[in-house]
Amino acid sequence: MESTLKLKEKGKNIYLHQQYFLREKSFTGLLFLTTLLSASIIILIAGFVFSEGYPVIKNGLVKMITGTKWYPLEGVYGVWPMIFGSLMVSLGALLIGIPLGLGTAIFLSELAPPKIADLVRPALQVLAGIPSVVFGFFGMTVVVPLIRNTLGGSGYSALSGSLVLAIMILPTIINIAEDSIRSVPKELKEGSLALGATHWQTISKVVLPAASSGLLTAIILALGRAVGETMAVMMVTGNTPLLPTAETNYSLLKPLLIWLQPVRTLTSNIAIEMGYASGEHASALFACGIILFVLIMVINASATLLIKKKVSR
Amino acid sequence: MRRTLLVKESLIKIFIWITAFLVLSFLFLIVGYVLKNGLAHLNPSFFLSNPKRLGKEGGIASIILSTFYLTTLAIIFALPIGVGSAIFLSEYMKESVGKKLLTFLTETLAGIPSIIFGLFGFAFFVTWLKLGFSLLAGGLTLAVMILPTIIKTAEETLKAVPKSYKEASLALGATKKQTILRVLLPAAVPGIITGLILALGRAIGETAALLLTAGSSAKTPTSFLASGRSLAVHLYILATEGISLEMSFATASVLIVLVLIINSLANGLQKRFQKKLA
CATH class of the missing domain: 1.20.5 (Single alpha-helices involved in coiled-coils or other helix-helix interfaces)
Known part of the structure; x- marks a missing residue:
C-alpha cells in the first residue's frame, strides 16, 4: 500500500520534472527563433534588393556607374550624376558640419561649465529626434529662399542640401566626438598641463591627437548618415538628374557656382521615380539601391574597423 | 610672448x-x-476633422489614425522579436563567434538608410507577400527599421540589472525561464520602455520608407490592408505639392510637439530606471 503511494509520488515528480524541462527547452527554442529572425532580416533585405536589381546590373555595372545619362524611358541608366550628387551634397555637409560639431564636442567635454553642458545635451537629443521631413520643410521655406535671395538662382541647389544636412549630422558628430574626447586618459592631460602647456595647447596637441581615431569615426558615421538621407535632401536640392556645370572665367568661383546648381542624389532618385516606375526602370532603381547599399556598408565598415583598432590599442 | x-x-x-x-x-x-x-x-477641429480638398482645408484626424495604426503595428511585431533576441543574446549566448556574428547582423541593420528599407518593404511585403500599399506593409517595414533600437536598448538594460537579482532567484531554486520572466524582465521594464519610446520617435518621423510601402491615401483607413498616410508623409505631400503652407506648418508643429513629448518621456523614464537600480 505504502510503496505504491511512494511510487505514484515518484512518478508524479518525474512527470513534473519532464514538464519543467520541456517548458524550459521550448522557451529557449522560442528565444532562439526570434534571434534567428532578427539576424536574418539584413540578409533578406540584401537578397531582395540584389535580386530585384540584378536584371539591370548584369548588363554592366561599370557602364551603369560611369554612365552620365539617365534616360529611363529609353532604357539608358547611367547613375554617375546621382553618385556625384550624393557625394557633393554629403561632403559639403561635412565641410560645414565638422568645424561646428567638433567645436561643440570640445566645448562640452573641456570648456562648458557642467550646468551649461547639462542644458546643451538634451537640446542635442531633440535635434537628433526631429524627423527629416521637418528638416526638409525648414529647408524649403527658409534655406532655399535665403540662397535664392543672396546668391541667386532658384535656391534649390546642392548648397541648400549641404546646409540642411550639416545641421542634421551635428548630433552624430558631437555625441561620438565628445565620448572619444572624454575617454582620453586624464594622466595625458594632467601631464601636459604640469609641463606648463596652456589649456588650449593641451587640447590641441595632446587631447585631440589622442582622440583622433574616435573623431574620425564620428566623421565617417556622419558621412554615412548624410549619404543615406532622403527626404530632407530631396525637398531642397531641385533633383535634376544631370551633372551640374558652371561657366565662369574665374576658376576659383567654379566650385561655388557648381554648388549652386540643382542636383539629384541616389536616395532621391529612388524615392522620386519608384512611385511610377515599372519593369526594367524599377529594376534600375533597385540597382541604385544596391550601389547605395554597398556605399553605406563600406562607409560603416570603415568606422567599425576604426573603433576596433582603437579598442585593441 | x-x-x-x-x-x-x-x-x-x-x-x-x-x-x-x-x-x-x-x-x-x-x-x-x-x-x-x-x-x-492647432485647434480642436484640426485634430478632429479629416483633410478636405487634398489637405488644403480640414484637419488631420484620418492621418493621426493612420499614424497610430502604423506605429502600433510596428511595435506589435518588433517588440516581442526584439526583446526575445535581446534575452537570447545576453542570457543564453556565451562570448563566441556565433554571438559576434548575430550581433553584427542585427547592428548592421541600424545603419541601413530608410530608402533601402522602403525598397525592401516594397519588394517583400508589398509585392512578394501581396499585401499591396497598405498599413500592414508599412507597419511591418517600420517594425524592421526599429528592431535594432529595441534589441540594443533591451540588451543594455538586461545587462544593467544587478547580478545579485539573478543569482538570488536561481539560488531559490527557480529555473532559468522563471528567473528571466519573473525577475530579470520586470526589473528591466522601464529600460525596455525607454527604448520602445525612442523607437516610436523614429517610426513617427519616418517618411521615405512609408512612401514606398503604405501609399499615401488620406482617407480614414478601413482595414490593415488599406493604404494610409502618416503625419510625416502628409507634411511631405502638403509641402512639396504646394497644397497649403498653413496646413504644412500645423502638421510640422504636431510632429515637433510629439518629438518633444517623446524625448522628455524617454529621459524621465531613464532617470527613474537608473535611480531604481542604483
Missing part, C-alpha cells in the same frame, strides 16, 4: 563657445520657426 599666447588662447575659446552657441541656435531656430507659424492653427 606669454601675453600674445594668452590672447590667442582666449580667442580660440571664444570661437569654440560660438560654435556651440550656433549649434544650439539652429535647434531653436528650427523648432521656434515651425511652432511660431504652426501653433496658431
Whole structure:
C-alpha cells in the first residue's frame, strides 16, 4: 500500500520534472527563433534588393556607374550624376558640419561649465529626434529662399542640401566626438598641463591627437548618415538628374557656382521615380539601391574597423 | 610672448563657445520657426476633422489614425522579436563567434538608410507577400527599421540589472525561464520602455520608407490592408505639392510637439530606471 503511494509520488515528480524541462527547452527554442529572425532580416533585405536589381546590373555595372545619362524611358541608366550628387551634397555637409560639431564636442567635454553642458545635451537629443521631413520643410521655406535671395538662382541647389544636412549630422558628430574626447586618459592631460602647456595647447596637441581615431569615426558615421538621407535632401536640392556645370572665367568661383546648381542624389532618385516606375526602370532603381547599399556598408565598415583598432590599442 | 599666447588662447575659446552657441541656435531656430507659424492653427477641429480638398482645408484626424495604426503595428511585431533576441543574446549566448556574428547582423541593420528599407518593404511585403500599399506593409517595414533600437536598448538594460537579482532567484531554486520572466524582465521594464519610446520617435518621423510601402491615401483607413498616410508623409505631400503652407506648418508643429513629448518621456523614464537600480 505504502510503496505504491511512494511510487505514484515518484512518478508524479518525474512527470513534473519532464514538464519543467520541456517548458524550459521550448522557451529557449522560442528565444532562439526570434534571434534567428532578427539576424536574418539584413540578409533578406540584401537578397531582395540584389535580386530585384540584378536584371539591370548584369548588363554592366561599370557602364551603369560611369554612365552620365539617365534616360529611363529609353532604357539608358547611367547613375554617375546621382553618385556625384550624393557625394557633393554629403561632403559639403561635412565641410560645414565638422568645424561646428567638433567645436561643440570640445566645448562640452573641456570648456562648458557642467550646468551649461547639462542644458546643451538634451537640446542635442531633440535635434537628433526631429524627423527629416521637418528638416526638409525648414529647408524649403527658409534655406532655399535665403540662397535664392543672396546668391541667386532658384535656391534649390546642392548648397541648400549641404546646409540642411550639416545641421542634421551635428548630433552624430558631437555625441561620438565628445565620448572619444572624454575617454582620453586624464594622466595625458594632467601631464601636459604640469609641463606648463596652456589649456588650449593641451587640447590641441595632446587631447585631440589622442582622440583622433574616435573623431574620425564620428566623421565617417556622419558621412554615412548624410549619404543615406532622403527626404530632407530631396525637398531642397531641385533633383535634376544631370551633372551640374558652371561657366565662369574665374576658376576659383567654379566650385561655388557648381554648388549652386540643382542636383539629384541616389536616395532621391529612388524615392522620386519608384512611385511610377515599372519593369526594367524599377529594376534600375533597385540597382541604385544596391550601389547605395554597398556605399553605406563600406562607409560603416570603415568606422567599425576604426573603433576596433582603437579598442585593441 | 606669454601675453600674445594668452590672447590667442582666449580667442580660440571664444570661437569654440560660438560654435556651440550656433549649434544650439539652429535647434531653436528650427523648432521656434515651425511652432511660431504652426501653433496658431492647432485647434480642436484640426485634430478632429479629416483633410478636405487634398489637405488644403480640414484637419488631420484620418492621418493621426493612420499614424497610430502604423506605429502600433510596428511595435506589435518588433517588440516581442526584439526583446526575445535581446534575452537570447545576453542570457543564453556565451562570448563566441556565433554571438559576434548575430550581433553584427542585427547592428548592421541600424545603419541601413530608410530608402533601402522602403525598397525592401516594397519588394517583400508589398509585392512578394501581396499585401499591396497598405498599413500592414508599412507597419511591418517600420517594425524592421526599429528592431535594432529595441534589441540594443533591451540588451543594455538586461545587462544593467544587478547580478545579485539573478543569482538570488536561481539560488531559490527557480529555473532559468522563471528567473528571466519573473525577475530579470520586470526589473528591466522601464529600460525596455525607454527604448520602445525612442523607437516610436523614429517610426513617427519616418517618411521615405512609408512612401514606398503604405501609399499615401488620406482617407480614414478601413482595414490593415488599406493604404494610409502618416503625419510625416502628409507634411511631405502638403509641402512639396504646394497644397497649403498653413496646413504644412500645423502638421510640422504636431510632429515637433510629439518629438518633444517623446524625448522628455524617454529621459524621465531613464532617470527613474537608473535611480531604481542604483
